[in-house]
Amino acid sequence: MIFDFNEASSRISNVKYDVCVCGTGPAGITTARKLALRGKKVLLVEGGGLEYSDQSQDIYDGKNVGRLYWGIQAFRLRYFGGTSNHWSGRCGVLDAIDFEPREYFGLPGWPISREQVMHGLAEAQDIVDIGGKDLSPFDDPEFQTSLFRQSGFALSPPTRFSKKYDAEIRRSDKIDFFYNANLVDLRLTDDLSRVRGLLVKNYNGDIVEVSAKRFVLALGAIETARILLNANSQMAAGVGNNSGMVGRCFMEHLNVPIGRFIVTAPEFWQNAVALVPTTEFMVKNNIGNGILSFGPNANPVSYGRLRVLKQFLRETGCTLPALVEIARKVVSFDCPGDGLITSLIEQTPNPDSRVGLSNELDKLGLRRVQLNWQINDRDKRTIRVLAIEAAKEMARLNRARIKLAPFIIDPNLEMEVDVHAHQMGTTRMSNDPRYGVVNENCQVHGVENLYLIGSSVFSTGGGTNPTLTIVLLAIRLAEFLGSQT
Amino acid sequence: MKKVRLPPPAWNRRRFCGSVLSVISTVFFVTPTSRHKLELSELEAINLDKEYVIVSGWVLTRQDVGS
Numbered sequence: 001m002i003f004d005f006n007e008a009s010s011r012i013s014n015v016k017y018d019v020c021v022c023g024t025g026p027a028g029i030t031t032a033r034k035l036a037l038r039g040k041k042v043l044l045v046e047g048g049g050l051e052y053s054d055q056s057q058d059i060y061d062g063k064n065v066g067r068l069y070w071g072i073q074a075f076r077l078r079y080f081g082g083t084s085n086h087w088s089g090r091c092g093v094l095d096a097i098d099f100e101p102r103e104y105f106g107l108p109g110w111p112i113s114r115e116q117v118m119h120g121l122a123e124a125q126d127i128v129d130i131g132g133k134d135l136s137p138f139d140d141p142e143f144q145t146s147l148f149r150q151s152g153f154a155l156s157p158p159t160r161f162s163k164k165y166d167a168e169i170r171r172s173d174k175i176d177f178f179y180n181a182n183l184v185d186l187r188l189t190d191d192l193s194r195v196r197g198l199l200v201k202n203y204n205g206d207i208v209e210v211s212a213k214r215f216v217l218a219l220g221a222i223e224t225a226r227i228l229l230n231a232n233s234q235m236a237a238g239v240g241n242n243s244g245m246v247g248r249c250f251m252e253h254l255n256v257p258i259g260r261f262i263v264t265a266p267e268f269w270q271n272a273v274a275l276v277p278t279t280e281f282m283v284k285n286n287i288g289n290g291i292l293s294f295g296p297n298a299n300p301v302s303y304g305r306l307r308v309l310k311q312f313l314r315e316t317g318c319t320l321p322a323l324v325e326i327a328r329k330v331v332s333f334d335c336p337g338d339g340l341i342t343s344l345i346e347q348t349p350n351p352d353s354r355v356g357l358s359n360e361l362d363k364l365g366l367r368r369v370q371l372n373w374q375i376n377d378r379d380k381r382t383i384r385v386l387a388i389e390a391a392k393e394m395a396r397l398n399r400a401r402i403k404l405a406p407f408i409i410d411p412n413l414e415m416e417v418d419v420h421a422h423q424m425g426t427t428r429m430s431n432d433p434r435y436g437v438v439n440e441n442c443q444v445h446g447v448e449n450l451y452l453i454g455s456s457v458f459s460t461g462g463g464t465n466p467t468l469t470i471v472l473l474a475i476r477l478a479e480f481l482g483s484q485t
Numbered sequence: 486m487k488k489v490r491l492p493p494p495a496w497n498r499r500r501f502c503g504s505v506l507s508v509i510s511t512v513f514f515v516t517p518t519s520r521h522k523l524e525l526s527e528l529e530a531i532n533l534d535k536e537y538v539i540v541s542g543w544v545l546t547r548q549d550v551g552s
Contacts, residue, residue, distance in 0.1 A: 259542070325541075388533065388544070391544035392533065392536075392537050392544060394544075395537065395544055395545060395546050395549070396536075396546065401543055401544065401545060401549070402543070402544050403541075403542045403543045403544075404539070404542055404543075404544060405542075406542065409531065409539055409542065
């Protein structure tokens with residue numbers, strides 16, 4: 001069943017729900033569906049509408065006080081289906097090393113094993129429409145090296161969760177779905193050990209307290225932390241924040257333009273090449289995980305106002321390397337067979353990289369997010385080691401020659417670091433409350449019926465895109481909650 | 486000693502080309518600072534280890550550079 005909370009706010013409080021799930025991205029919808037299939041009565045609430053609106057999206061706006069991060073609002077979508085509405089669809093699975101303790105990361109890693117997450121893989125792959133695809137990294141016989149393997153991944157169509165599951169949710173008698181229903185506060189019992197109810201507000205200003213046996217927040221890494229920090233009417237530091245970890249360890253996957261390359265063995269480049277470091281290589285060098293993607297371009301095409309000039313330089317200059325180097329001082333262009341190396345680099349969990357609150361209020365009366373995203377020397381080391389060793393291996397095997405970006409070679413230059421819009425880690429999982437916000441069952445430490453799910457619980461980011469892992473964790477949480485009376 | 490005033494330089498084709506090249510090199514190679522730094526780094530050959538060197542940013546084997 002589906003309701004507009006702007007018009008039906010009174011209906012929400014008349015039903016006894018087993019579980020209330022906040023958020024309708026991949027984590028929220030997967031959790032709600034799985035619980036409903038197990039016979040649980042589920043209340044599903046979404047702050048946005050069924051389609052995009054500026055009114056809802058504006059609530060995601062915030063202030064940036066750290067490294068340049070242009071996606072506080074733009075990377076996220078606040079309506080039915082959440083950020084899956086602009087997901088690109090790349091799916092991969094975390095490696096075994098991602099679940100191992102890595103002391104050089106400074107904080108404990110995942111308290112659960114890879115096997116505990118992966119047992120729902122077949123179901124998760126069906127959910128994102130990549131059923132049966134092999135996602136494991138593999139040794140490429142054309143690339144004999146002990147340092148790198150080829151990345152395994154699959155591309156989802158991509159699945160838009162709202163479109164795919166709209167009909168199922170509408171006809172379900174186990175799910176009541178309210179949109180335009182904004183979570184604005186959590187009310188705890190007097191002993192602060194349980195959530196009594198959630199305060200939900202529509203755009204007319206009506207506020208209703210909803211109750212359930214258990215509550216799940218699936219709002220994404222920034223919004224989940226913001227809501228918990230704003231919920232300070234009974235706990236000054238916010239709910240679940242006894243150890244001050246809510247909002248800390250905000251992680252991204254670093255998108256660094258490693259450099260460009262020329263192909264020296266064209267037969268090797270018939271398929272895409274994406275290298276991931278081996279476990280031994282990472283441990284030996286004390287670095288994080290990542291992917292280096294090589295994109296050779298047989299027929300480069302230019303766009304924009306300078307496309308005619310670029311095409312002219314390509315046709316006249318690409319046979320003369322010296323001329324190309326000079327011409328590229330004026331305008332950047334590719335030659336046939338050239339390629340760019342892009343990357344997805346794991347960021348270490350860093351308590352100084354954090355989501356906090358600004359003093360500005362949104363239209364619902366909550367303090368807006370203030371993001372202080374930081375990277376550290378360990379992250380820069382991961383980037384440099386991966387880039388240089390990959391360049392050496394390509395030269396050793398005579399597959400290509402790589403020209404590294406100046407900031408890779410010279411540590412005194414500012415590193416050009418962009419991101420992949422993978423926000424993670426602000427309510428990280430750890431069985432030790434000093435280092436995390438949720439335990440291995442995604443339950444908030446000290447609040448026995450409050451659970452968090454999504455990329456916010458990632459203990460480490462790993463070296464692959466996070467959506468499939470988000471769905472895997474949601475399946476695991478739903479199975480756990482489904483087994484509770 | 487009497488100072489002798491020298492005549493102005495002849496404005497021939499060679500000096501004209503030199504001036505134009507000077508302006509271009511100033512614009513594209515000296516400013517902005519980042520371009521200048523790029524030029525300096527590209528002039529360097531860096532020994533990565535006993536098997537590899539970086540020349541003008543390219544990671545090459547020693548066989549590539551004939552050493």
